[in-house]
Amino acid sequence: MARRCAISRRLRLRSRTILLVDMDSFFSSVETVRHPELVGLPVVVGADPKEGAGRGVVSTCSYEAREYGIHSGMPISKAYRLCPDATFLPVAMALYQSVSGRIMRILRSFACVDKFQRVSIDEAFLDVKANTLEDAIGIAREIKEEILEKEKLTCSIGIGLNKLVAKIASDMEKPDGLTVVAPDCVQEFLDPMPVTKIPGIGKKTEQMLKGIGVTTIHELREHDLRRLVSRFGKWGYRMHALACGIDGSAVEEDRTVKSVGREITFDEDTSDPDVIYDSIDALADGTHKALLNAGCLFRTVSVKVRFEGFDTHTRARSIGFMSSDPELVKRISKELVGEFIGKNKKLRLIGIRLSNLRVMGAESEIGDGMGARQTSIYEFIG
Ligand SMILES: [Mg+2]
Structure with missing residues (x-):
C-alpha cells in the first residue's frame, strides 16, 4: 500500500518530511562485516x-537465523535448540558503539540543523529539507548508498510527515527497505494495521482495547473519544490522535540521560537471600558508577525481577529529593526485591535502574536529613 500511495510523490510537500533510519539486524550485520565468511548464515x-x-x-540475530524462529529477547538456550548450527557470538558492544557513532555522523549530515534525533544505537529520526517526495526519496537513497559504501551495512528507511508515520513505515520492508507514505495517504496506510503498531500500545493496552472491540487503527480512530479518555485518561487522547496520524512531536536531540541500570542473569536460578542481596550490592555499585559517569542525581529506583520460566516483575519507588547516595540505592532495591524473596520460586535475573535523573550542579535540589548524600556528590566533583 505504501508503494501505491507513493504515486503522488510529485506532490509538493507543505508538511514536514521526517525520515526514520533503522539499521538492519545491526549487531549481527556488524559481525558479518568483520567475519565475511558468515554472510548468508544464521548468526x-x-x-x-x-x-x-x-x-x-538473544541480543540480535541475522535474518537467516530468524527463519528458524529465533528473535531478539529469546532465551539463548531456546535459540540454541532451534538452530544449534548457528554461529553464536558474544555482544561486542564497544565495536557496535563505534560503528554506530560513524553512522550517526553520516545521518546527522543529512538532517536540518538541530533536527536530528538518535533513538537508539541503530536508529535515528531526521527532519530533512525536501520540497517534494521525490527529493525526500533522493535523500533516503543517498543515505543508503553512503552507509553501504562506508560501512558495508544496509538500513531500512521510512518517510512520512511525522515521526509516527516514518517509524511505522521504516518497519514495512526490512531489510534494505524504503517506504514512503505521502501526506494524503496516511489514513489509508494506518487504518488496516493492528493497534500494536502504534508506539506505546503494548500487550496490556492491546487487551484492554480488544475488550471494547478495538483491534485495528481504523477502529481506534472511529472509537468514541470520550469513552477512550474516560478509560485511559490522557493516554486516550494521545492514542486517538496517533490513530488519526497526528503526531506533533519534534525531532530533536535528547542529550540528557534518561536512566542508568544494570542487570544480571544468575548462573543458576536461586532463592538464596544471601546470593540475591550480594548481587544487589554489586548491581547497585555498578549502577551508581554509571550514574556518576553521566554526572547525574536520581530520584527513582526501580528493580526488575525475573523468576524461572521468565515470569517478570518490576517495582519502583521515588524519593522526595535528588540523591546520589549508593547506600540509598542498595537499601531501596533490597526493600523492593524483598517482596519476591521466600516465595518458593527461584530468581533467574535481577536488575536495578535509576531514573528521574537530573544533571548535578544544583545543590539546592539535594534533600537533607539522609547524611551521606552530599558527601558522595563532593567526592565525585572533587
Ligand atoms: Mg534496527
Missing part, C-alpha cells in the same frame, strides 16, 4: 549458549 549475537545450557538472551 546469533547474545549470551553464551553453552550447548543449550546457557543463560541470558
Whole structure:
C-alpha cells in the first residue's frame, strides 16, 4: 500500500518530511562485516549458549537465523535448540558503539540543523529539507548508498510527515527497505494495521482495547473519544490522535540521560537471600558508577525481577529529593526485591535502574536529613 500511495510523490510537500533510519539486524550485520565468511548464515549475537545450557538472551540475530524462529529477547538456550548450527557470538558492544557513532555522523549530515534525533544505537529520526517526495526519496537513497559504501551495512528507511508515520513505515520492508507514505495517504496506510503498531500500545493496552472491540487503527480512530479518555485518561487522547496520524512531536536531540541500570542473569536460578542481596550490592555499585559517569542525581529506583520460566516483575519507588547516595540505592532495591524473596520460586535475573535523573550542579535540589548524600556528590566533583 505504501508503494501505491507513493504515486503522488510529485506532490509538493507543505508538511514536514521526517525520515526514520533503522539499521538492519545491526549487531549481527556488524559481525558479518568483520567475519565475511558468515554472510548468508544464521548468526546469533547474545549470551553464551553453552550447548543449550546457557543463560541470558538473544541480543540480535541475522535474518537467516530468524527463519528458524529465533528473535531478539529469546532465551539463548531456546535459540540454541532451534538452530544449534548457528554461529553464536558474544555482544561486542564497544565495536557496535563505534560503528554506530560513524553512522550517526553520516545521518546527522543529512538532517536540518538541530533536527536530528538518535533513538537508539541503530536508529535515528531526521527532519530533512525536501520540497517534494521525490527529493525526500533522493535523500533516503543517498543515505543508503553512503552507509553501504562506508560501512558495508544496509538500513531500512521510512518517510512520512511525522515521526509516527516514518517509524511505522521504516518497519514495512526490512531489510534494505524504503517506504514512503505521502501526506494524503496516511489514513489509508494506518487504518488496516493492528493497534500494536502504534508506539506505546503494548500487550496490556492491546487487551484492554480488544475488550471494547478495538483491534485495528481504523477502529481506534472511529472509537468514541470520550469513552477512550474516560478509560485511559490522557493516554486516550494521545492514542486517538496517533490513530488519526497526528503526531506533533519534534525531532530533536535528547542529550540528557534518561536512566542508568544494570542487570544480571544468575548462573543458576536461586532463592538464596544471601546470593540475591550480594548481587544487589554489586548491581547497585555498578549502577551508581554509571550514574556518576553521566554526572547525574536520581530520584527513582526501580528493580526488575525475573523468576524461572521468565515470569517478570518490576517495582519502583521515588524519593522526595535528588540523591546520589549508593547506600540509598542498595537499601531501596533490597526493600523492593524483598517482596519476591521466600516465595518458593527461584530468581533467574535481577536488575536495578535509576531514573528521574537530573544533571548535578544544583545543590539546592539535594534533600537533607539522609547524611551521606552530599558527601558522595563532593567526592565525585572533587
Ligand atoms: Mg534496527
